[in-house]
């Protein structure tokens with residue numbers, strides 16, 4: 001049976017593991033059968049990371065830098081192979097999956113450079129006889145818990161900074177998409193010292209065992225708000241540090257002076273990409289009533305232009321299937337709730353029965369009468385774009401801020417003052433003005449309110465993984 005863990009540099013399969021069948025969500029074909037690790041395997045993984053930690057923490061910066069660059073080189077060299085596996089288990093189009101693997105390589109390269117940056121500073125002594133310096137010391141073993149929507153990239157965004165800071169890591173990718181993250185574990189076994197990066201596939205039981213383990217000194221998590229809240233509670237018991245990147249329910253505001261066709265195209269892209277299974281997907285669209293009809297028509301046409309299909313098919317599709325059956329069911333329920341609540345279906349609204357597997361949900365545009373619908377309140381995490389026409393865009397900003405989420409917001413306007421005012425008023429960690437980009441390793445990524453605790457990426461993002469030690473020398 002193929003390995004489901006890389007511990008201490010070795011691929012392993014737990015003796016007593018329950019079977020884990022990995023299916024292609026596009027076709028329901030079995031891709032692989034693994035043995036699922038359980039809480040007992042956590043002990044070995046954490047022990048390996050704990051043993052490796054003193055050596056890795058003492059490794060000089062330039063040497064650590066070279067090790068992370070080797071990770072980057074190997075990921076880039078195997079990007080096509082990883083992309084194929086990732087597309088098959090998660091469903092996204094092949095070229096997007098390859099880009100994801102390349103993005104993981106980019107993350108390791110970015111954090112390789114961090115290994116040789118200053119980590120402390122000298123502060124003038126408060127007396128003539130004193131010399132005061134600070135030092136960043138790695139906290140120890142880090143647990144990295146990541147979701148299935150971008151299984152390779154999001155894992156790299158967590159693992160690479162922790163390693164750069166001098167921590168060793170136990171990464172826990174999810175059972176829905178175990179195969180591509182396991183390739184990262186295999187690469188680590190070839191280019192890093194044993195135990196520095198351990199990868200252990202597992203579900204909530206494995207995740208909780210990791211968070212509860214007193215040897216784990218920091219947890220970095222990406223996933224749903226409900227799971228983040230649970231992890232924060234568990235971590236509080238042992239004062240384990242947590243960084244939480246959670247759910248989105250992201251608003252887009254389209255002002256009357258916007259380039260409406262461009263806004264529709266770009267917002268559509270951000271709403272539907274990866275079948276809407278992205279934390280920064282546009283989930284709620286507020287449009288000035290004066291341009292709402294034009295916007296809805298253009299968004300509907302964009303949705304209809306998208307080609308659906310298995311990620312590895314030729315020609316390549318724009319969108320793949322819903323990765324999980326539960327996710328598909330939630331999308332169905334949200335759309336049914338909206339229609340029962342008076343929404344108008346512009347396009348989509350159902351599974352494409354002409355495609356295999358019954359997991360392809362047609363990109364859906366809804367005109368909604370108010371915000372009291374599940375699609376406007378809860379994260380749908382699927383290809384659904386609800387549009388609400390607004391008489392007053394100040395009310396739109398109020399609605400955007402009314403939910404407990406605060407990850408990303410988008411603003412379309414050609415007026416500079418409106419862009420600045422709306423961008424500053426949105427209670428979110430990232431704002432896109434006339435673009436739906438962001439989410440790159442170079443820039444900080446933080447959720448406000450229930451979308452996050454702490455931030456990752458960008459300058460200063462090793463901070464969750466280090467202690468600040470002050471050393472005072474009397475001379």
Ligand code: NAD
Nearest residue numbers: 146147148174203204207208223224227245246247248279
């Ligand atoms: P999830 O919370 O169910 O799972 C995320 C990870 O946590 C998985 O590895 C899972 O196995 C693990 N897990 C589940 N229960 C656990 C527990 N009790 N203790 C420890 N670990 C546990 O999320 P998901 O459904 O896989 O992912 C989708 C969610 O992730 C969406 O809400 C999305 O918005 C969010 N997300 C956020 C970001 C971000 O950067 N803010 C990025 C991508 C996805």
